[in-house]
Amino acid sequence: xxKNIYVGNLPWSATExxxxxxxxxxxxxxxVKLIEDRETGRPRGFGFVEMEDQGAxxxxxxxxxxxxxxRNLKVNEARPRPERPRW
Numbered sequence: 001x002x003k004n005i006y007v008g009n010l011p012w013s014a015t016e017x018x019x020x021x022x023x024x025x026x027x028x029x030x031x032v033k034l035i036e037d038r039e040t041g042r043p044r045g046f047g048f049v050e051m052e053d054q055g056a057x058x059x060x061x062x063x064x065x066x067x068x069x070x071r072n073l074k075v076n077e078a079r080p081r082p083e084r085p086r087w
Contacts, residue, residue: 002030003056004078008046010034011069019049022068027055048078 007019016032023029034047051059056077064075 001053002050003053005049005051005056005060006046006074006076006078007049007063008074009071010043010045010047010073011071012043012045014043014069016047018069019047022063023049023051023055023059026051026059026062028052029055 005023010019014034016034019034020029020032023032028051030050030052032047032049035044036042037044049059060075060077063073065072066075067073
């Protein structure tokens with residue numbers, strides 16, 4: 001089973017490959033998605049990493065608060081997105 005991990009406080013210069021590399025040392029990375037602003041296309045400084053369970057737990061414990069590109073990462077298990085009405 002896979003866990004979805006929230007990764008915040010990323011430097012805007014971070015790439016999916018760099019984030020994948022940081023998490024890959026703890027287990028298999030299934031996917032990496034860095035969030036961009038809809039209007040400008042510029043990075044918003046956070047993203048999501050999907051990993052297998054054991055690797056995800058180790059990555060959260062090890063990488064939360066660690067330095068990545070000069071910024072201290074916020075790493076925790078992602079909460080499900082709340083339902084919003086669609087107009």
